[in-house]
Amino acid sequence: ERGGNNSFTHEALTLKYKLDNQFELVFVVGFQKILTLTYVDKLIDDVHKEFRDKYRNEFQQKGTLGLLNGTFDFKDDFMRLLRDAEESSKVRAPTVMKTFEQSLKSQKTVKCMIETRGEKPKEKVKNKKNKGSKKEGIEAVAAPGKALAGDKQPSTAGEKEELTKDEILQKNREEFFKRHMKAGEKSRSPKPEAQKEKGKKPRVWDLGNSNAKVLDYSNSATNGSAEACPVEEFDPDIALGDRNREPGRLYDLEYESDDEAEEEKVIQNPSKPSTKKGGLGGMFGMLKGLVGSKSLTREDMDPVLEKMKDHLIAKNVAAEIAVQLCESVAKKLEGKVMGTFTTVTSTVKQALQEALVQILQPQRRVDVLRDVMDAQRHRRPYVVTFCGVNGVGKSTNLAKISFWLIENGFSVLIAACDTFRAGAVEQLRTHTRRLNALHPPESHGGRTMVQLYEKGYGKDAAGIAMEAISYARNQGFDVVLVDTAGRMQDNAPLMTALAKLIAVNAPDLVLFVGEALVGNEAVDQLVKFNKALADHSMAQTPRLIDGIVLTKFDTIDDKVGAAISMTYITSKPIVFVGTGQTYCDLRSLNAKAVVAALMKA
Amino acid sequence: VIWRFVQGRRSSRKAVLLLGLCDAGKTLLFARLLTGRYRDTQTSITDSSAVYRARNDKGANVTLIDLPGHESLRLQFLERFKAAARAIVFVVDSVAFQREVKDVAEFLYQVLVDSTVLKNAPALLIACNKQDVTMAKSAKLIQQQLEKELNTLRVTRSAAPTSLDGSATGGPAQLGKKGKDFDFSQLPMKVEFVECSARGSKGEEGDADFEGLEKWLAKIA
Numbered sequence: 093e094r095g096g097n098n099s100f101t102h103e104a105l106t107l108k109y110k111l112d113n114q115f116e117l118v119f120v121v122g123f124q125k126i127l128t129l130t131y132v133d134k135l136i137d138d139v140h141k142e143f144r145d146k147y148r149n150e151f152q153q154k155g156t157l158g159l160l161n162g163t164f165d166f167k168d169d170f171m172r173l174l175r176d177a178e179e180s181s182k183v184r185a186p187t188v189m190k191t192f193e194q195s196l197k198s199q200k201t202v203k204c205m206i207e208t209r210g211e212k213p214k215e216k217v218k219n220k221k222n223k224g225s226k227k228e229g230i231e232a233v234a235a236p237g238k239a240l241a242g243d244k245q246p247s248t249a250g251e252k253e254e255l256t257k258d259e260i261l262q263k264n265r266e267e268f269f270k271r272h273m274k275a276g277e278k279s280r281s282p283k284p285e286a287q288k289e290k291g292k293k294p295r296v297w298d299l300g301n302s303n304a305k306v307l308d309y310s311n312s313a314t315n316g317s318a319e320a321c322p323v324e325e326f327d328p329d330i331a332l333g334d335r336n337r338e339p340g341r342l343y344d345l346e347y348e349s350d351d352e353a354e355e356e357k358v359i360q361n362p363s364k365p366s367t368k369k370g371g372l373g374g375m376f377g378m379l380k381g382l383v384g385s386k387s388l389t390r391e392d393m394d395p396v397l398e399k400m401k402d403h404l405i406a407k408n409v410a411a412e413i414a415v416q417l418c419e420s421v422a423k424k425l426e427g428k429v430m431g432t433f434t435t436v437t438s439t440v441k442q443a444l445q446e447a448l449v450q451i452l453q454p455q456r457r458v459d460v461l462r463d464v465m466d467a468q469r470h471r472r473p474y475v476v477t478f479c480g481v482n483g484v485g486k487s488t489n490l491a492k493i494s495f496w497l498i499e500n501g502f503s504v505l506i507a508a509c510d511t512f513r514a515g516a517v518e519q520l521r522t523h524t525r526r527l528n529a530l531h532p533p534e535s536h537g538g539r540t541m542v543q544l545y546e547k548g549y550g551k552d553a554a555g556i557a558m559e560a561i562s563y564a565r566n567q568g569f570d571v572v573l574v575d576t577a578g579r580m581q582d583n584a585p586l587m588t589a590l591a592k593l594i595a596v597n598a599p600d601l602v603l604f605v606g607e608a609l610v611g612n613e614a615v616d617q618l619v620k621f622n623k624a625l626a627d628h629s630m631a632q633t634p635r636l637i638d639g640i641v642l643t644k645f646d647t648i649d650d651k652v653g654a655a656i657s658m659t660y661i662t663s664k665p666i667v668f669v670g671t672g673q674t675y676c677d678l679r680s681l682n683a684k685a686v687v688a689a690l691m692k693a
Numbered sequence: 694v695i696w697r698f699v700q701g702r703r704s705s706r707k708a709v710l711l712l713g714l715c716d717a718g719k720t721l722l723f724a725r726l727l728t729g730r731y732r733d734t735q736t737s738i739t740d741s742s743a744v745y746r747a748r749n750d751k752g753a754n755v756t757l758i759d760l761p762g763h764e765s766l767r768l769q770f771l772e773r774f775k776a777a778a779r780a781i782v783f784v785v786d787s788v789a790f791q792r793e794v795k796d797v798a799e800f801l802y803q804v805l806v807d808s809t810v811l812k813n814a815p816a817l818l819i820a821c822n823k824q825d826v827t828m829a830k831s832a833k834l835i836q837q838q839l840e841k842e843l844n845t846l847r848v849t850r851s852a853a854p855t856s857l858d859g860s861a862t863g864g865p866a867q868l869g870k871k872g873k874d875f876d877f878s879q880l881p882m883k884v885e886f887v888e889c890s891a892r893g894s895k896g897e898e899g900d901a902d903f904e905g906l907e908k909w910l911a912k913i914a
Contacts, residue, residue, distance in 0.1 A: 446769060453769075457799050459799070459846075459849055462795070462846070462849045
């Protein structure tokens, strides 16, 4: 379900993976974490493409038996791809600088070019030649890696004659695109200057005329005077640099404005063109969806995923969790071939539902009674610690859980480690009295089922816990429930105290009590609690939160998103659900019901 | 038309599911049964299915379905395929059994109390795999341990707090008889234990030792 993130780190290794949903393949690349290899993504893409193309037949025709019987002799291809990727990465670094320089300089030439239509080719040649001569020194190390660098080189080295108009136009277009990709804001700035330029037009033509005179000479002469002219060109360029560019930019704007206008339209109203496309494509898409099987693309899924994300957030799932969930569903479905008569919406909904159920399904066993029985056999008490922020219902749910344990015949010792809150110890004492009244010692073979271990207020909680556990061991209690004070996750000294309590006493189960009403706060709480527990523990493998108790579940109707947020962050199961304030209001989680409530419109 | 309905119903339960914990040897067994050759396998993350010709006189075909054993995936795939199951092969790693007995029992319990499984009562074979290793436990021992563990699980699971929407987790589906200790004979389906080794005693080159498994497959096909 965490498919959104495609890299995984474990000790010294990092793994990056790529999914092919069409043929159900996974490509994994592992490398040492300290090496920052830039070619990994490209390598994995290349490997994916080659492998898929090479063995496409076997996948499509023979299915599983093909997979079992086929020999996939891919090692040589893989080594070759690896070598190519390594080489290309070595070459890439210096050329990056080059292209930037190239594009800057070429921008200048283009502007000069556009001013004078007739003499465009020769000027461009001259300018290019000069630039070329300057750059020959720099380009000594140039490798034919990048297409742009490659383009410029043949143009400067090869030609000393005029270029044809078509090639120039093509070059101009390339540079326009480059500039578009490079500087979005640069294309905006000339717009306000466009109005000023119209006045400067006449001057442009003057310069052009002077160029025409110069270029009347023969080639050798132009070469000689070419040195002079470009110098003149350059001075006006630099001095009137902006103003010269502007008139040029006027023509540029014609190209640019179209692109720019499109860009703006796209940026400002992202929905409009897509809906337009969607309108036309939607009709065909519907037909296609009904008849054939098409593979899912990102664009198809995006609107549906947006809606799903908003729906989840409306149901009280934390915002970042909803985003990550939608990302992982998108990754899982991308490229998958849909069956007939299924719409994109239904496929996405199905996938999201499966992902949610998988999140809520516990990874390991959730059977407290079984573990208590185990501890009973070893003659040691089973220690459960409750932690959480203020006011979530720790003491109330502790009493509910002790009631449940007593019903199943285990004796419970309640350790009152909440030495801060007024009335905490009295509250637990009242609970103990009531529980003993409900289950009198006579009906359980003469031993009191519940007992309270307390040492008053103001004492050290960790110490009380330790004493309570040894008392339980001596007296033969089955379970020890440790109640701690509520604390905010930002309160560093209190978090340290809690971490110390847990590290010193090594409980069997650390339960985080969280209320179902919490929204985005749940993420913050859990992350900080886990971090505090991990930081302040001396052991190699620190004790983290083992389970979650979700309380006040009866106060939310179907906005059950908090359950998802909490399990997603910790990947630990929800052990209990509290649904009220009496002793019987304790439930276990039913993943399907929660997901159904979550997906209900 | 009626005949086609009956045919449809019968053919809809032609699958034999290979279930078990992670690293029990399901995918290797699958490969061995189908091709007879040894393959290096990875942890499965999705199901694989293929048609298997049983070695009996009829030569009937069954569809073998190999499901992933990973905890986060197993229930999802079980949901998808349980209705189509005519038989279930539960593969157990005999070497790691002592360590994993609780997890094995929990998964087996989940399979057994599933309402669809109880209704259809597919034949169940518990294949104790990895018998080629010397430390492997015998089928008898595994049976006894599982019975004891399932006995305990019955109690703890039914005592768990009821589920959110009121449906009890193990309540209506009570395994076996209440008063007596749990026994595999109390289940509504036929259960057998068989020892096998997917790798085979001669290593990767030789054949796998699973005549018991093949005979059973021939029987139920």
